[in-house]
Amino acid sequence: MFFILAKVTFAIIRPVTFALLMLALGVLLMRTQFSRAGRRLVTVTVLALLLVGFTPLAPLSIAPLEDRFPLPERVEPAPDGIVILGGALDEKVNDRRPGSYALSDAAERMTIVARLAREYPDARIVFTGGTGDLLDQSFSEAAIARRLFLDFGLPESRMTFEDKSRDTWENAVFTRDLIKPAPGSRWLLVTSAFHMPRAVGIFRKVGWPGLVPYSVDYRSRGFARIRPIPDSPVQNLLIFDTAVREYLGLVAYRLAGRSDDWFPAP
Structure with missing residues (x-):
């Protein structure tokens, strides 16, 4: 509801x-x-x-x-896993054009995975996202994300996909229940910078331990660098x-x- x-x-x-x-x-x-x-x-x-x-x-x-959660230059010690929130795939285009990778303006949520996977070679890659469409629930972002990550060269054995969630709350709950993160573990949380405060609040609420926010997909230059005349x-x-x-x-x-x-x- x-x-x-x-x-x-x-x-x-x-x-x-x-x-x-x-x-x-x-x-x-x-x-x-x-x-x-x-x-x-x-x-x-x-x-x-x-x-x-x-x-x-x-x-x-x-x-x-x-600006709420600054992007860390390097996460030490290395994370045990990387959780990527969905919302970067154009559901309707991908549904009607099989084989395509139609990314939304939040595309960096997906493209950053290739770099993070190389930077933290032992970290598990976890993508969470079903569909946010109110009427059509047949589409799943996770299926497209799987193809994309395989094309990045990531091995299937290293990845986990949650494909039922419809919003950030379900991202957190369903992924927590699927992964069961151990106490003391460290997990990168990847989502758009503007969405990070809400996402962190939700993941903390469901009891996810060792959360390290990793913001991407910025839409502004930052509070101190705002131009008086917009582009x-x-x-x-x-x-x-x-x-x-x-x-x-x-x-x-x-x-x-x-x-x-x-x-x-x-």
């Missing part, structure tokens, strides 16, 4: 979608006796989109999430969308008892 509620709620209130709905509502109101309210709604929405698109608001919003207004809208989703996710998971912290820290 949590998975369905989260998917439906954010599909409606995510900033870009919400802005489009407000624009549509404003245009409709302009054709009624509430035309003044419609004009005001359209004006406010357009100004909000311009604010997000043409100011540093978007990178400023996502930078605290990405791309469209990209800014997407970044702001992502940041809002994560902050809402942190609140929702804390209220649901799936994390012990509002904003998990190192």
